[in-house]
Amino acid sequence: MCGIQNVTRKQGTYYYRRLIRLGGDKPFRLRLSLKTTSRRRASLLAPALTLICERVAMNMMSNMARDGLTGAQRAEIFRRQMLVERDRLEAMHASLHVLPPEDHEDIDKALTLRLGASEMAAHDGAMQGKVADFLVARIDPDNDDEDIVVLAWSDLAASIEHEGAEDAALARLAEIGVQQSALREAMARKVVNEARIVAIREFREVLANPGCAYPSVPIAQYEPAAQHSAAPAVSTAPPAQPATAGPWATMTPTQAVDKFFEYNPRTGGKDGTASKTGMKPWTAKTRDQFRLPAQFLEEVMDGRPLAQVTHEDLVRLNQCFQNLHGATFRKSKRQREMTILEIVAEYASQIAEGERAAEREAKRKSSADRTGHAQQYLSKGDLGLNPITTNRHWGFLRQLTDWFSRRHPLAELDYGAFIVKDGRNQRSLRQVYTRAQGEELFRLSPWTGSKSYLKRLEPGDVIVHDAWYFVPLIAWYSGMRRDEICGMELADIEFDGGLWSFNVRDNSTRRIKTVGSERKLPFASELIRLGLPDYVEALRAEGETLLFPELASESGKGTLGDAYYKRIWIKIVRELPFLGGGQGIHAFRHTAIDSLKGAKISEAVAADFAGHSLQGETAARYSKAHIPLLKEAADAIPEVTKHLERLPTTLLPTRLRAPRAARDTLSKPTADQNPRC
Incomplete structure (x- = not known):
């Protein structure tokens, strides 16, 4: 005997033994190795295990008592x-x-x-x-x-x-x-x-x-002891229509999404890889966007089956959408682990706290100071998801419930009450960069000289050709989307007929947005002058396959565009005081498109350049005769980098180009902590 309660010793190793009883059931014996030969460590582990066993047994007994039917x-x-x-x-x-x-x-x-x-x-x-x-x-x-x-x-x-x-x-x-x-x-x-x-x-x-008529249903023998004369209780959550037996009657909204994926190969199927011939499966992002509103609905319904959804549940979900702060909603890891109801309650608490803080400030500061200071607090006017986001949520939910209703009856759901037309002027929402702002951007140290590889925003004499340097340049002179640029492979860079061009298409790292987005874009002359072709050839010589390999991660999770945004762009934003709402990376695209209109580029060529579809266009859109017209369009974009010198290509060291290992980001600043991005 080793002298420690519930512990035995065999061949030098200590083992924990304990007899567990759950109610009147037959007891069972727990035996496991403590994986130690140290008596001192065993004497510390044994009491902790005993306490854990007691807690688990009590919880199980409590759950068994609560788990029945009233x-x-x-x-x-x-x-x-x-x-x-x-x-x-x-x-x-x-x-x-x-x-x-x-x-x-x-x-x-x-x-x-x-x-x-x-x-x-x-x-x-x-x-x-x-x-x-x-x-x-x-x-x-x-x-x-x-x-x-x-x-x-x-x-x-x-x-x-x-x-x-x-x-x-x-x-x-x-x-x-x-x-x-x-x-x-x-x-x-x-x-x-x-x-x-x-x-x-x-x-x-x-x-x-x-x-004789049927008598009333006898139920007295099923009433609780304290309710001998009470009428039978009616459930507080009856189904919209009588449910039928089977799995559809008990399926939650998120389980219905899994079944929807399984039944529809166009979505990628059960595991996201299946597809019908000639069709591209949904991307992981689209599948996540489809699942998200179903998850919200399940949380609002308190876990009830989808078969019991009512219009009142949709009303409650819509109220949640109107009480969320769109700029920060689910941007942090902490919020992504919370339910939508918990997040709504958190925003309500922040508003109440802000109102109290504003009242305290009002008593101490002058009227002029109060006006500027009040903007620091979240107010009710800041709440509400934008119509584009909510319309997408309602559209996906309608698609799910319409499909589900063909297998199980549902109550009448009026989605038209929630899907609204965005009445905002879309032209006024499309923020663009001015020529002066573009020149100010490219005067920052990543283009004029940095202190070191890692201190890119501190002035110095180091010029490195990588995502810091080329992504904004390509965005300015091509109007491509962020993921189209950052997810580019070297195989997508072509030299044909004396012209360098981007071949925007699906590849192993990302999917393009639409079929019309597939296109070829010649390099603007300024990209060639600043050495983009030399950079491509240097990477090929190093055996790389990605245009920006440093954006990749070992886990393969997330897009390279997201990695650029989180690792680089939010740092650049802090150096640009002129940036306003909506004026981020996508504003480069709006700037390029507006420049083509200003240069009187034809609508067909501008649509090809931007990757927009036009009705009536022929399939031979990217013939060799068409490419020079796209080259003229690229060169019509204002040149804001004439002050930059062309320098020999300098790649990141191999260790800095390697895919980044996963790391704890709990303490790192996120996009929702920077209101300007």
């Missing part, structure tokens, strides 16, 4: 099952009138056989929790010459469409909005079987006296 819930299940059984028995009796069974010529005898067998099966289910198949015999004691009829219960149940108690129990639990558990399902099965017994006996009485 008297009111059992009463409601009994009532609903009685109504189902009355309809089923009446339909079975009527079917015997329409089509007599093969096993009996006499309808009364056939009905007696079926009622007796059903009652026996329900009795076995109520007593034993399950129904084993058995034989049913029909013998007439008064007529020795009549044939003896012997049937298996499984065959008889199929012929009368007798629903299994398991499916019935699940359906009743779904109807009253109770989450499934093993204990609840077992209790619900027992109530279902008992309701069947009562319904069969009641049906026999009605047959004996056809003129």
Whole structure:
């Protein structure tokens, strides 16, 4: 013996042993190695394990006590099952009138056989929790010459469409909005079987006296002890329409999304890789966007099945959308782990705290100071997701529920009450850079000289050709989207007919936005002067495959465009005081498109340059005769880098070009902490 409670020692290693009891069940023994030969360490681990065991056992006992069904819930299940059984028995009796069974010529005898067998099966289910198949015999004691009829219960149940108690129990639990558990399902099965017994006996009485009406459903025996005279409680979350048995009746919104993916190969299928011939599967981003509103709906519905969704649930979700701060919503890791209801409550708390702080400031500062200081606090006027985001959420939800309703009935859902037209002037929302702002941007140290590889925003004499240097240049002179630039592979850079060009297409790192986005863009003359072709050739000589390999990560998660934004752009933004709302990386694209309009480039060429689709255009859009027109369009963009000298290509060291390992970002600043980006 080692002398430590619940610990033994064998061949120098200490082991923890403990007998665990859960209620009146048979105890079981826990035995595990402490993986130590140190008595001191074993004496520290053993009490901790004992405490953990006690807590787990208490929690399990508590959960077992809470996991059952209340008297009111059992009463409601009994009532609903009685109504189902009355309809089923009446339909079975009527079917015997329409089509007599093969096993009996006499309808009364056939009905007696079926009622007796059903009652026996329900009795076995109520007593034993399950129904084993058995034989049913029909013998007439008064007529020795009549044939003896012997049937298996499984065959008889199929012929009368007798629903299994398991499916019935699940359906009743779904109807009253109770989450499934093993204990609840077992209790619900027992109530279902008992309701069947009562319904069969009641049906026999009605047959004996056809003129009597059905009595009220007996439920007194299922009421809680303190409610002897109370009426049966009705569930607070009834389904919009009667639910049917099966998995669809109990499927949550997010589970329905998984089934939607599985049933629709165009979405990528169950694992995101399947696709129909000639079709591109949805990107991981689109799949996440489709799942997100279903997750919000599930949280608003408190985990109830999608079969029970009502218009009131959509109203509640819309109220949540109107009480979120769009600029910071789910931008942080902490918020992504919270429910939408928790986030709404957090914003409400921030507004209340800001109002109190503003009142305190108002008492101490002058009126002029108050005006500027009040903007630091979140106000009610700052809340509300923009219409583009909410319309996307509602569109995806409508697509999901329309698909689901073809497999299970749903209440009427009016999405038109929530999908609104964005009444804002889109031209005024498209912020662009002026020529002066472009020149100010490219006078920063990444283009004029940095202190070192890692201190790119501190002035010095180091010029490095990488994502810091070339992404904004390419964005300015090509108008490409952020992910199109950052996810470019070296194989997408082509030299043909004396022209360097970007081949914007799907590759192994990213998908292009639309089919119309696939295009070829010649290099602007200024990109060639500043050495982009030399940079491409230098990377190829080093064996690289990506245009900006330093943006990749070992995990492969996220896009290279997101990596650029988080690692580089938010740092550049802090150096540009002129940046306003909406004037970020995408503003380069608007600047280029507006420049083409100002240079009177034809609409067709401008559409090809930007990757926009035009009706009536031919498929031979990128013929060799068309490429020079795109080159003219690229050179029509204002040149704001004439002050930069062309220098020999300097790549990042190999260790800095390697994919970045995952790291803890909890303490790092995120985009939502910088209001200017």
